[in-house]
Amino acid sequence: MTRSTTGVRRVLVVDASAVVRQDVSALLRDTGHCDVVVAANVAAARQRLRRAWPDVVLLGLEPPGDEALSLLREMVAASVPVVVGTRAASRKDTLVQEALCAGARDVLHWPRVGIRAWLEQQAEPLAALLLGATRRTPRAPPPPCAEKPRPPPPAPKSSRVWARQVVAVGASTGGPAALRSLMGALPANAPALLVVQHMSEPFAAAFAQGLAEACKMEVRRAMNGDRVRPGLALLAPGDQHLRLVLRPDGYAVELSSAPPVRHHRPSVDVLFHSVAEVAGPDAVGVLLTGMGDDGADGLAAMRRTGAATLAQDAATSVVYGMPRAAMLRGAAEQSLPLDSLPEAILNAASHRGPPPSDEEE
Template structure:
C-alpha cells in the first residue's frame, strides 16, 4: 500500500492555545525611571559597593564578606531570597564577619564597615543625602520577576553614585542585574563579574558580560580584594 505523507497530518489535533503569562517581566522602569541626559553627578565623598546575586549567592556572599577588613567600604546587597529569610541570613553573617551585616531599613546609612542586605519581598534603592549615602526600602511589582531586584539597586547606584560606585554581579540564574550593571558601567563605575568556574550558576554574570557592562571578570576568591582596595575616584 502506498503511503501518502499528507495522511499523517490530516487528523492531527490542533496545538493547544498558548497560556497568558500571569507575571509579565517588568524592567527597573517600574520602580525607578531611567535618567536621560542628566547633568553630571555631584558625588558623595565615599565609595559604595553594590552587589547582586541569586542562586548560590548565600555561600558566595559569606565567602566575600568574611574576607573583608573592618574598615571595608560601605556595601549594599540584593540577594534573591524570600521574605523573613534575609533577616536571619544577615544576623548569621554578622556573627562571622568583621564588618557589620544587617537587613536594611529605610534611612539606614551606607558607611564604611557596614553591609546592608535588601529585605526579601521589597526593593532597595541607594540614595544620596548631602555627602552621604543611605538606602530606601520600597514596595512595588517584581522586576525581572524578582523583588528585591538587582537591576533596581544597580540603576539607583548608577544614578546617585556614578564613578564612586563599584558594581559586582555574582552567581545566579537568569539576567537580573545585567542591564543595571551596564548602567553603572556607563556612569563610570568599576564593574566586576564573578567568573564561570567559581559560579554555581553563571547566568547573571554571563548576560552582564554579553551586554558589555563588565570591566573585570574574577574568581570568587579575588572579589574581596577588589572591595577592600576600592577608593573614591
Template sequence: MTTTQRPARVLVVDDSALIRQLLTELIDRAPDMEVVGAARDPYDAREQIKALNPDVLTLDVEMPKMDGLVFLRNLMRLRPMPVVMVSSLTREGADETLEALALGAVDFLPKPQVDIAEGLEAYAEDLLDKLRAAARARPRALPDVRPTAMRRRVRTTERLLAVGASTGGTEAIRVFLQGLPRNCPGVVVTQHIPPGFSAAFAERMNRQTGLVVSEAQDGQRVLPGHVCIAPGDRHLEIERDGARYVCRLSDAPPVNRHRPSVDVLFRSVAVAAGPRAVGVLMTGMGVDGAEGLGAMLAAGADTLAQDEATSVVWGMPGEAVHRGAAAEVLPLERLAEAALARASAEEGRGGAHHERTA
C-alpha cells in the same frame, strides 16, 4: 544535567510522607529529572545514597533519629554532593537553613503549602530551577577571611560598594564582608532571599564579620563600616541626599522574577553614585544583576564579577561577563581587596583600572 544528558537523579529526604509524595510528583513532571528514591530519615537516606548514587538531594532540617544539620555535616565530609534544603519558613528554620548553607548546601526553599493549590505551579518552577542549578553546582568549603587593610585613605562617605548575589550567595557574601576593614565604604547588598530569612541573614553577618550589618530600613543612611541588606520581598534602591546615601525600599513588581532584584539596586546606584561606586556581582542562577552592572559601568563605576571556578552557579556573573558589564573577573577570595582598591582610586574607573590586582 550530566554530560550524557540523562535525567538528573534526585533523592528526596523528609520525615513527612505527604511532603515526600508531593515533592516526588513535582520533580517527576520534569523530563530532565527523576526521583530515584524517597527517604524518611537520615539513616534511610544514607543507605539509599549508597545504593542509588543520586546527583542531588533535597533535605529537611528537622527529622527523627538524626538532625538534618548533623547529617549534612557528615555528608559533606564523607561524600560531598549537591544538596537543596527544604525548610520551614520560621525564624528558627531560617537560622538552621543559613547554617546548612554554611555547611555546604547549595540552596534552599520553603516547604510546599499543600493546602494552597494555586501557588503550587510557581513553587514547582522554583523547585525545579534550584534542583537544576544544584545538579550543575560545585559545592566547596569556603574560608574565613581576614580583613584587608585599606591601602590608602578613602573618602568613605562618597564611596559606595554595591553587592548582588543569589544561589550560593549567603556564604559568598560572608567571605566578601569578612575581607573588608571596619573603615570601609558603606555596603549595600541584594541577595535573593525570602521574607523571614533576610533579618536572620543580616544578624548572622553582623556576628561573623567586623562590620555593622542590618536589614535595610526605608530612609536609613548608608554609613562607612555599615552594611545594609535588602529585606526579603522588597526592592532596595539607593538615593543621594547631599553627601549622603539613603536606602529606599519598594514593593514594586518583581524584576527578573525577583524581589528584591539586583538589577533594581545596581541601576539606582548607577544614578545615585556613578563613578563613586563599585559594583560586585557574585554567584547566582539566572541573569539578574547583569543589566544593572552594565548600567553602573556606563555611569563610570568600577564593576567586578566572581569567576566561574569559585562560583556555586555561574549564571548571574557569567551573564555579566558575556555582556561586557564586568570590567574585571576575579576569584571570590580576591573580590574584597579589589573592591577596596577601586574605591581608593581618586577618579573612579578611569584611574582604578591601571591598578589591576596581581
C-alpha cells in the same frame, strides 16, 4: 563509601513530603545527569549513606530540626554541599540561621500548599542549583552558630577609610555561600556595601544575622532611611527593593514595595540603577552567581557612569547566568574567581572618588 566519578551526579533527597521526594526526583532524572536517592527522614538517609556517598544533598528542615542539622553538619564537614528546603511555621528564623551558619549552600522555601505546581514552575532553577552545587567551588568555612568572643580582626593592608565609595553586590542561586566567602574576607573598615540576594522573607532576615557573625564589618538587614557608611553592609529585605538615595547629610537607603522587576523583588537591577544615578564613578558593582539576567542592565548603567564593574567567573559560579549576561552585554570590566573578588573590590574602591582626608583616616 565512594562518590560518583562519572558525569552523573548522585543526589540524596531527604524530605518528609512524598510529593517533594517524587517530584524533585523526577525533574532531576529528566536532566539525564542525576542518579537520585530519596529518604523520608534522617534515619533512612543514614542507611542510604552506607551504600553510596552523594555529590549533593537536598535536605528538608522542619522543627525541631535537630537531627537534620546534625546530618547537615556531617555532610558539610565531609565537603558534601547541602541545599536546605523548609516549610517551617515556627522556629523558622532560628532553623534557617543555624542551617546557613552550619554551611548550607542555599535555602529553598517550600510553599505550604501547591508545592507540586511550585516545583513545576521552579524546575529549571532548582535543577541548576542542585547540579551547580556539586562543583567544588572555593568557599569560606562555615561561621560559628553560637555567639562567642572573637579576636580583633587583623589590620587591613591599607588604613584608608572609604568615605564616599559604595559597593553594590547582587546574587541569586548559590549566592549565600558566595556572599559568606566574599564578605567574610573584607576588612572591618571596608567600603559601604549594599547587597541584594534573591531570598524571600523570613530567610533574608535570618541570612543577614548569620552573615553578621561571619564578617568583620557590621552586617544587618536594611531599614528604610538607614545611613550608608564605611564598615557597614546593608542587605535588602526579602520582599522589598533596595535603592541608594542622596540626602543633605550623605547617602542613605530607601526601601520600596513597588512591583517586582523581571519577577524579582528585591531586584539587583533596581539597586544597580540607583547606584549608577546617585554615586556614579564613586561606586563598584559586583554581580555574583545566579540564574537569569537580573543585574546585567544595571551593571551596564554603572559602567557607563564610570563605576568599576566586576563579575564572578564561570568556574566558581554555582549558576553562571547573571554574571554571564553581564559579560555578554559588556557590563563587567573583569570576570574573576570568587576568592579574587575581595581584593579587586578594595583596589577598585581605592581609585574611586577623592582620597580620604586626615580627619577621615
